[in-house]
Amino acid sequence: MRNKEEKTLFKMMNMVHHEDGLTLGLGYGGGRTTESKLSSDGHRHHQFKLYEPSLTLGWPSEDSIHGGYDEATTTTTTTVTTMAAAAASHSSPNSTVSSFSNVNLSAVKRERDIVSEEVDLERPVSSRISDEDEDGSTGARKKLRLTKEQSALLEDSFKEHSTLNPKQKQDLAHRLNLRPRQVEVWFQNRRARTKLKQTEVDCEFLKRCCESLTDENRRLQKELQELKMIKYASSMPLYMQFPAATLSMCPSCERIASAGGGEDKAKAATFLIGAPKPTHLYGPFTNSPAAC
């Protein structure tokens, strides 16, 4: 079976990940394993397990994640004491009724989502988000703010599995006193954040690699230039290689010979005397390394 997970994995395999620090890639999470199976209820169960990334940015703490959002502004009525206390004691002063159009435009899809997702009917209505907030009958799209406890539980669950099967979703929603759809959305957004973070890490890693390679390239260019200089110098007539004072004319053969040079240089001079003069002394490789 060639399912979506396999395709995703295939795509990711095309991105070399850098688990060993020698290779690099853009796969978020550094890669992942997948499981896909059918449950007894007929739903597909996807299990994405993130590898431990070799390069990671520290996740922001819960405090930093939620910052000042600790105070729940949700209208959720919760059975969890702390959640209930938080929810009951705080109502958003800025809760405005301003997005009628959005509610109307998204009504069709929202209805579909609600119908398809809202199956936890056994839960008392009072334990869920109020219907007024839910169906937009007040015209407001209230934004849920998760409590610390809710976020912690979601994070813990996410650490275990970054995707949920329907039963896990239901259970989690029940424990968190949220709708399954909200749990699902949270996981989707959480995966998106994970991917974004990993992309940032990968970009930083690639940036450093690029800088390192640029330095190495510069060094090699310089080395190459020096080698070419040596090669050019050795191919020049000796009278260009040595100062004039060190050269002398052989009285017998009327050829240039190096006064201070040995027999080899004299031979080389004899050999090279007919060689064409270079058009310029240093050849075309005189650019400063910095110009490369």
Next chain:
DNA sequence: GCTTTATCCCGATTTACCTCA
């Protein structure tokens, strides 16, 4: 094998809410 339907997921975007200058 093809079509339809339901479900899941993702990327992009919108929106509500918060912090801070």
Next chain:
DNA sequence: AATGAGGTAAATCGGGATAAA
């Protein structure tokens, strides 16, 4: 104290992929 900018996260939208009927 008020306010606007910017950031964050929940929610929405549109669409692709898949399995089952």
